Amino acid sequence: MRPRIFISLLLAASAGAALGKGSLENPKPGDYVSGIGTIYGWNCDxxxxxxxIDDGGRIPVPYGSQRGDTNKACGDIDNGFVTQYNFGLLSNGxxxxxxxxxxxxxxxxxxHVSNLGKPYLRGLQGSALAPGFPDDEHDITLTWSESTQNFQISKIEPAGNYPLPDFNGIWRVKDSIGDVLFQTTAGYRNGKPWLTATLLDLDFNALQMFSGELKGKKAxxxxxYSSFDxxxxxxxxxxxxxEMTVISCEPAASCNINAGEVYLFVRQDGK
Structure with missing residues (x-):
């Protein structure tokens, strides 16, 4: 008789453990959230x-949606809970x-909350590129969605297929007494948008090459290659x-430009 009692106690303990099983799955600890999102998870019973949220009042959450992935833990599937929440109502931080x-x-x-300063923004439009995501073979385009107050994936395509800003061309310094030309080419290097620029100083017959990663319309x-930094x-x-801004030039004694100076180049190739 004792073994049966022991088995009964084990079954009762197991059932009690199942009653307490569950998880708040979103947001996870330390997550960054914005816009109108979902708070969700599951609980067996x-x-x-x-x-x-913070020290506000408790908010009832609809419970009992079907979650087939909880069947093993709970013995049934009507264990999900989910609600929408506008994280734009919260301050940044x-x-x-x-x-x-x-x-x-x-x-x-x-x-953590990151938002744009208002609970609900209207009339905004915009998109952004995320190259090399979710892997090196793909790029995605994110487009602003007013209904979710967030950016959503609007396009997934093979890496390197999205258009780059039309940097390609020959440029001359505007209103300059010197004769300096820039030739710029936008392309890709190791899967990243990349800008290459060749500076030709016709007054001194000098040639320098520069390059760097393109981020939007800036680089x-x-x-x-030269001894100048x-x-x-x-x-x-x-x-x-x-518009070209000088970030730095070393060694300073050999430079005829200074950090902070801004030069305007105008297109020379008729585009």
Whole structure:
């Protein structure tokens, strides 16, 4: 008789453990969130699920959605809970979320909010490129979605197929008494958008080559081969104009340009 009692106790303990099984899956500890997102997870057996953000009031969360992946842990599948939340209502920085199951605190963790300063933004449009994601063979385009107040994946394509800014061309310094030309070419290096620039100083018959990673319409380019350590920032401000800012030039005694100086280059190839 004792073995049967022992087995009965084991079964009762196992059932009790199943009742307490569950997880708050989103947001995870330390996550960065923005826009209108979801708070979700699962619990094997609950009458009421609630969440609390910081020190605000508890918010009831719908419970009982089907989660086939919980069948092994719970013995059934109606264990999911999920609710939408506008994280734009929160200030930028760290916040706390607590999960209550049948009035008992089950989870207490922090996460981070990054938003654009208003709970709901209207009329915005924009997209951004994420090269080399989710792997080196692909690039994705992210497009702003007003309904979710966030960027969503709008395009996935083979790496290197997205258009680059039209940097390609020959440029001359505007209103300069000297004769300096830049020839620029936008392409790819190791799967990254890359800008190569050749500077030709016709007054001194000097040639220098620079290159650097393209980020949007800007690139920080560095001297590749000469003894000078020169760094510029190039920005395509108009289809026919490039603004060049001197970041540094070493050795200073041999440079005829200074950090902080800005030069305007105008297109010479008729585009």
């Amino acid at each position: 609950a009458s009421q699920i609630e969440i609390q 760290e916040h706390r979320i607590r999960l209550y199951v049948d009035d008992k605190k089950e989870t207490d963790r922090t996460f 920080i380019i560095e001297d590749e 020169t760094v510029f920032e190039l920005e395509l401000t108009k289809p026919s104009e490039i």
